[in-house]
Amino acid sequence: MTGWVLIVDDEEMIRENLKAYLEDEGMGVAAFESATLALSWLRGGARCPVCVMDMRLPDMDGNTAIRILHDLYPEMDFLIHTGSSSYSLPEDLRAMGLDDSRVYRKPLEDMAPLAAAVRALAAAREVRP
Amino acid sequence: MFMLRRPRSPRPPPRRWSPVSALGRGIRFKASIVSPLLLAEMRVARAGSDVFGWDYLVRGPAEKVNYTVLVLIPLILLVVVALFWCWLQRQEALHRSRQLQRELNERQRVEEALRESEARFRDVTEAASDWIWEMDEHLRFTYLSERFEALTGIDTRSVLGLTRWELAGVDFGANPQKWRKHRETLEGHLPFRDFIYQTLLIGGQSTGRYLKVSGKPVHDERGRFRGYRGTGTDITEQAKAEEALYQSELRLRRIIDLVPHMIFARDRRGHFLLANRATAAAYGTTIEALVDPSYPLSHGVPEEIEQRLADDLAVIGDWESRLIPEEVFTDHAGRVRTLQTMKIPFSEPGANGAAVLSVAIDITEQKQAKEEVARMRLYLKNIIDSMPSVLIGVDPWGYITVLNQPAEQTGGISWEMAQGRFFGDVFPQLEGQFEQVQQAIRQGCPIKTPRMTFEVEGELHYADVMVYPLMADHVSGAVIRIDDVTARVRIESMMVQTEKMLSVGGLAAGMAHEINNPLGAILQGSQNILRRIGPGLAQNHAAAKALGVDLTQLNRYLQERGVLRLLEGIREAGVRAAKIVADMLSFSRRSEALFALVDVEDMMETVLRLAASDYDLKKKYDFKRISIERAYDPALRAVYCDKTEIEQVLLNLLKNAAQAMAEAETPVPRIVLRTAREPGYAVLEVIDNGPGMEEKTLKRIFEPFFTTKDVGVGTGLGLSVSYFIVTEQHNGRLSVASKPGQGTCFSIRLPLVREKLS
Structure with missing residues (x-):
């Protein structure tokens, strides 16, 4: 299975732009406006190694969504893309191996670094047994 | 005086001369020398004259002749003897008479002398007291x-x-x-x-x-x-x-003993001739002991004795009274007293002629009080001088009585010079305050004039003027206090601005999410558009081919119509808006969670790299042209701070310097990055050799939205954000020093205290 990238963001144009950029980079992208929709898609058997998660979602908090996804799919890695200025990583997320380099603040002037990070994480997952 | 009394005492009875007694004495004398026999016969004859002799002779010859002859012979013999005796007697009597006469004369002379003496004696007695x-x-x-x-x-x-x-x-x-x-x-x-x-x-x-x-x-x-x-x-x-004199002396003695001051007289050698009780008490002895010639001259502290003696001798030498204003005297108990002594020379028989009367008043307490007053005065002077406020003391008519040091500086005049001058003449800017002075004195309550404006060297200054009435007894006047509050006014306005910024920050934080999403859409959208119309992506070519569009031609078209430029404009506007939002977000207070120990040198180098690759800088100024000097203090390693924030501040300062030097076309642009350790602070400095700034600009440099750059070049928030970050978020200080043509030095001071927390 080629590396899918999961994007969860309630802002449509952000979602679509990210999707467009990553697709242009040759990645398979699944984008959802809520965590619930993403979860149901995943329950349908889809697998993806990297998720770009927004924080303010209509159904739940992005951190919670990450915790749930991490519980269900421990092999999944996360990037955080948030518009909140005061966001800082909770300790339990850090415990999962996340750090400040995973946090991307909106607006992104250039999506290249994010794309590079996704590619790097996906590649790392592929290598894993 | 020891003459005999009884001037009329009976004289010895005068002895009268008589021939019978003389004859009697003569006969007695004769008889004694003729013979005891004859004398015996005489005695017989005298004792019984009628027994023989005269009777026989008268009766004569009737008796026998032989008997007569017998009787006659002794008789004649007797007559001869008698005649001889008579002659002898006469000679004797003559001699005796002469002797008596002499004796008599002598006696008369003695008696005369005696009478004379007696008379003299009587006269003397009568005349004597x-x-x-x-x-x-x-x-x-x-x-x-x-x-x-x-x-x-x-x-x-x-x-x-x-x-x-x-x-x-x-x-x-x-x-x-x-x-x-x-x-x-x-x-x-x-x-x-x-x-x-x-x-x-x-x-x-x-x-x-x-x-x-x-x-x-x-x-x-x-x-x-x-x-x-x-x-x-x-x-x-x-x-x-004598009694009166004694009483008078006693009274005087009592009086001088009552006087609490030391009264004493001494001769030129220093012996006490007189001393009152106070003096004796000071010497710890009695008056009698003190005035005793055997009292030791060396009693006391040698230097003091010498000095006193020298003073005494000087007074005697000049024969003039002298006041010794201050004299040190150590009393018997070792207490050092200060005396004020009046010394008066006077003649004293039996003290080599000259002596000095001294009246010494103990002024120890007075002197202490005086010194205390002087000390207090100096103390108060120092206090009022130490005050930053200008203090001007005036009398009710507005004439200057006191100036403190700041007042002297402000007025450009010394206290001594200003005393007695009208305050409005010395401080023309205060002339209008005379009414307040009068009012304050009249009403007895202070009058305040806040925020008076002055023009000082073309600059506007603010001062709070307070007129306090002085309430001392019988002394009225006022103190005019001027506090230059220009700095405070500026700080206050800055604080107001800061408050504004904080509310902006709060607002920004609240709506950042809402703004950042559309900004993200704009920026990401622009990026995607530019990517998808460009010739760079394989997908573009595939899609174009499928639709029969010549991608190169399309691109040329977009170029021709300025679409690419317009799209770029959208992107840049989005970037700028994002920057403003980010800056505004900086005004919100950060949590301490982001604070960490940061290596200063590392941070400096990071910022240098960021500056070199900064998009704006790269576009307009060649950062590489600027020579960078590093002057890092090895003693300063780690600073406790929010790294990204301080990096932002340093980047701001570097960009500011680079821009200023580029604009002024500084021939050899140079930036010195300096770190240093000061007591309590880590100092990070960015020093350029650019055009520098005027005083006016300097004072406003940290005000938000203040910019000297052309519209659109800067947001005007850079330095105020930096100021906010350093002062509000880090409790540090951001200062600037500059002069036109001499470059600029920005100094960040971050407290070192936090080092200990880590």
Whole structure:
């Protein structure tokens, strides 16, 4: 299975732009406006190694969504893309191996670094047994 | 005085010359020398004249002749003898008579001399101020010369027959010992001199007289004590004068003893001639001991003694009074006192002629009080000088009485010079305050004029002027206090701005999410558009080919129509808006969670890299042209801070410097990055050699939205954000030093205290 990238963001144009950029980079992208929709898609058997998660979602908090996804799919890695200025990583997320380099603040002037990070994480997952 | 009394004493009875007695004596004499026999016959003849001789001769020859012859011979013999005896007797008598005559003459001469002497004696006695007295062997007065009554007014008759102690009942009662001694003298029959007593009988009506008497015992030829004889004089006036003098002296003595100051007189060698009680007390001894010539001259501290003696001698030498304003005197208890001494020279018989009277007043406490006052005055002066406020003391008419140091500086005049001048003349900017001064004094309450504006060297200054009335007794006036609040006004306005910014920050934080999403859409959208119309992506070519569009041509078209430029404009506008939002977000307070120990040098280098690759800088200025000097203090390693925030500040400063130098076209642009360790602070400095700034600009440099750059070049928030980050978020200081043409130095000071927290 080629590396899918999961994007969860309630802002449509952000979602679509990210999707467009990553697709242009040759990645398979699944984008959802809520965590619930993403979860149901995943329950349908889809697998993806990297998720770009927004924080303010209509159904739940992005951190919670990450915790749930991490519980269900421990092999999944996360990037955080948030518009909140005061966001800082909770300790339990850090415990999962996340750090400040995973946090991307909106607006992104250039999506290249994010794309590079996704590619790097996906590649790392592929290598894993 | 010791003349014989009885001037009229009976003279020895004159001896009358008679021939019979002379003959009788002559016969006796003859008989003694002729023969005891004849004498015996004479005696027989005288004893019984009728027995023989005369009777026989008369009767004559009737008797027998031989008997007659026998009788005649002895008779003739007898006659011859008698005649011879008579002649002898006559010679004897003549001699005797001459001798008697001589004796008589001698006696008459002696008697004449005696009479003369007696007369002289009488005259002297009568004329003398003394009288003569006599006592019998029972020590009772038997005689008093007339002078007694004349001098004392005491009736002589009332005295005769009395003893002396009976005459002086009161005195006897008062001084029994004196009288006992006198009586012993008299009863011992000894002479005495100058015995003084008061004649005042107990219950007597006369006033007492003071008498002085001398006397010697009188003895008769057989050495028996016959009484006393002597002289007396009335010394009442003298005694009274002496008594008065004594009383007066006693009073004076009491007075000088009452005086709490030291009063003493000393001769030129330093011996005390007189001292009062205060002096004696200071020396820790008695007056008697002090004035004793044996009192040691060296009592006390040697230097003080020397000084005092020198002063005394100077006073004697000049013969002029002198006031010693301050003199150190260590008393017997070792307490050091300060005396103010008046020294007056005077002649003292028996003290080598000259002495010095000193009156010393203990001014120790006064001096201490004076020193305390002076100290207090200086203290207060220092206090008012230490105040940053300008203080001007004025009287009710506005004339200057006091200036503190800041006032002297402001007025450009010293206190001494300004005293007595009208304050409005010295401080023209305050002229309008005279009304307030008068009002404050009248009403007795301070009057404040806040935020008065002054023009100082073309700049606007603010000052709070307060007029305080002075409320001392009888002294009225006011103090004008001026506080230059220009800096405070600026800080206040900055704080107001800061508050504004904080609310902006709060607002920004609240809506950042809402703005960042559309901004993200704009920026990401622009990026995607530019990517998808460009020739760079393989997908583009595939899609174009499928639709029969020549991608190169399309691109040329977009170029031709300026679409690419417009799209770029959208992107740039989005970037700028994002920057403003980010800056505004910086005004919100950050949590301490982001604080960490940061290596200063690492941080500096990071910022240098960021600056070199900064999009704006790269576009407009060649950062690489600027030579960078590093002056890092090895003693300063880690600083506790929010790394990204301080990096932002440093980047701001670097960009600011680069922009300023580029704009001014500084020939050899150079930036010095310097770190240093100061007490309590880590100092990070960015120093350029650019055009520098004017004072006016400097003062406003940290104000939000203040910019010297062209519109659109900067947001005007850069330095105020930096200021906010350093001062509000890091509790540090951001300062700037600059002069036109001399470059600029920005200094960040971050507290080192936090180092300990880590």
